Amino acid sequence: MRVVCYQRDRIPNALALLKAAANDPSPRVRLEAVRAASFFNGPDVPKALEVAYDVLKHDTDYYLDYCVKETLRQLQSLSKEKVLPAEPAVLAALITRMDDKELEAQPEVEAVLVAKLQRKSYDLAKRDRFLKELARLRNSDPVAELVTAIKTLDGKDGADAAVATELGKMLVATPAARLEKVIPQVTELAKNARMPAVSRAAWATLIMKDRKADDVWAASADGKSRLAVVSGLALVTDPAVRAAFYPQLTALLADVKTKGPVRKAAILALPLTGAQNAEASFKVLANELKEGRERAAVAGAMMQLPRTSWDKASAGDLAQGVLNYAKSVDAKRRADQDFVELNQLGMELASLAGNSGLRKELRSLGVSVFVIKTVHEQLRFDTQRIVVEKGKPFEILFENTDVMPHNLVVVEPDQHLNIGMAAMTMSPNDKDKKGRAYLPKNFKILDATHMLEPGQKEKLQLKAPDKEGNYEFVCTFPGHAMIMWGQVVVTGDVEGYLQANPVPHLPMATMPARSGEVNQVDQSIAHQGRRWQRPFPPLVISSRSQLSCRACSAPEVRSARARSTSVFVSSPRYSLPAGPSPSTGRHSPSCRANASSATVRES
Structure with missing residues (x-):
């Protein structure tokens, strides 16, 4: 092969x-063949x-x-256009070796x-474009191609669950018709799906x-x-539909036979059933906590529940139960996320009950680690405040x-702000320098x-x-910073501060919703005892929850993901409406009259 390589211009059938x-049983021979191929140029490139592609058959x-x-x-680099192998098996082998940048450069x-x-x-948005192009090439429907893609992923060993979830979200957001x-x-x-992520998405779609x-x-x-149904409720985009499952969820938890992952x-699904069920959900969860079931x-x-739904009368007993359990946990496990979350809950309950001694005892068992999570479709963190001692190290685990x-x-x-x-x-x-965006x-x-x-x-x-x-x-x-924030209180006396300020209060200006409008963000924030000063004028919401442009009442142009989101934000990944300017009367950037602007960028 080396002779053929170096004498290639003198051997008429060198490429043959x-x-x-390239198909020789010996890998060393195949290696020499593919190396020799790299020396050709001009009309011999194809x-x-x-x-080189034949080597991938082995x-x-x-x-x-x-x-x-x-x-x-x-x-x-010598070819005017990208040339891919004709054989499907070889093409598949080639694609698996490509990183995302290399794949992006290939013909579609x-x-x-x-x-x-x-x-x-x-x-x-890009996945949606891929599906439409596939449907065009195969003369089919994008929704059918989406289902096919999910089925293919489900049957693939080692498939990425995150991708299955993303495709599943697209399926859930597809109109029923x-x-x-x-x-x-x-x-x-x-x-019958193999992957839990696929089964969850399929059930959410049926729901x-x-x-x-x-x-x-x-x-x-x-x-x-x-x-799959219970865990799939998080993918259901209509709050009213999720709320309808509240009786089934409570009945499931009332059954002592319900154990393990289903319980x-x-x-975890109870908070998804809405503010109207929050107080009742707190009582159900309180009972689970008293019984010592699934504490984490x-x-x-x-x-995740609005703090206004927490029952002050039972908070002290619940905090005492958390303390009793916390004392039994080995000190080596007290930095684990499950313990940190439970201990944080206990301290908040103790503060609500006004029991500073109980809170102090719980704090002494914990470490300087705080867990902060987002709340599903409410544009807020589940923790409004953390209190730390000045000059001391601490950690935040954000999920x-x-x-x-x-x-x-x-x-x-x-x-x-x-x-x-x-x-x-x-x-x-x-x-x-660390690859972090929006800083x-x-x-x-x-x-x-x-x-x-x-x-x-x-x-x-x-x-x-x-x-301090x-x-x-x-x-x-x-678009998130107006309402999605909290405090890191730095003080020299943590316990003294907590005793003087047992309940967090974030100052927020009030702007009442206009008559005839439904502002879901205002409603969710009101449950926290604070309201949002809207940075954008609100949009008129019709009886079918369709967002409309105030300037012309035309339906908003939104992505499938945006249709399922109940908050007003702007995003390069999820394009949501911000509303027209009240001073100019211009159309909303995502209005059909101005559909060329897919992403809102207004301050």
Whole structure:
């Protein structure tokens, strides 16, 4: 092969010899063949590419993979257009070796589009475009292609659950009328999918289509389906439909036979049933806590509830129960997230009950680690305040349990709104040295997480400033900072501060909703005892919950993900309406009259 390589210009059938060698049983011979192919140029490039592609029909190792990659890089640079292998199996083998950047540069043939759908680096808008292009190539329907993509992913060993969840969200957000032809396949996935993420999404899709809790509950009597239905409620985009499952969830928890993952899922689903069920949910969760069942899940669920729904009369007993359990936990486990969350809950309950001694005892058992989570579709953190001792180290574990991206940025006092407004002028590609987006340079930032996708978590390790004050943590995703923030109180006497200020209070200006409007953000924040001063004029919401432009009443142009979100934000990933300017009367940027502007960027 080396002779053929160096004498290639004198051997008439050199490429034919290399092609045969590329299929030789010996990997050393195949290695020499693919290396030799890299020396060809001009009109010989297409056939030299075939030599490199033939190597992919056989097992490879590190050396062959490296040589194939470099040979393809060289030959493709000499070709006027990207040339992909014709054989499906070889093309599939090639695609699996490509990183996202290399895949992005390939022609959008069927195999490439399918591969892109299975990568987690693409947002929903791009996935939607891939599906439409696949449907055009295959002369089919984008919804049918979406179901096919989910089925393919479900049958693939080692498939990414995060990708399955993202595709599932697209399926759940599909209008009921477009689902009719694929309901048999969705039902099959709901009952027989291998991946829990696929089963959850399929059941959530059936729930959104039928909108009948009793019927879905009856159809999911077996344990696997029941778990998928309950855990899939987080994907259901209509709050009223989620609320309809409250009786089923409470009945499930009342049954002592309900154990393990199903009980845990039911506990976590209770806060999703809305503010109208919050007080009753607190009582159910309180009973679970008293019985010592799924304490970690109960702590997480209870912290998601509006604090106005917490029962002050029972708070002391519940906090005492948390303390009794906390004392039994080995000191080595007290930095674990489950213990930290439970201990935080106990301290909040003790503060609500006005029992400073109980709170002090709980604080003495904990460590300087705080868990802060997002609240599902409410644009708020589940923790409004943390109190730390000045000059001492502490940690924040931030977990995004919402359906959209969020970050957590720790800033100086009274800066959350200023940094939030500055972040709204930034591009998502404007990142700092650590790859973190939406962090304006002209602000002193104590620390910040990356922009976390749903389900991700990140830990911050900080040292409290030596200067006392009400520092702040905030989400700087465009449009979120107005209401999505909390306080990091730095003090020299933590217990003294907590005794004087047992209940957190975040100062917020009040702007009543206009007559005839439904402002879901205002409603959710009002349950926290504070209200949002709207940075944008609200949109008129029709009886069918369709957002409209105030200037012309035209329906808003929104992505599938945006249709399922009940808050007004702007985002390069999820485009949501911000409303027309009251001073100019201009159309909303996402109005059909101005549909060219897909992403809102107003301060």
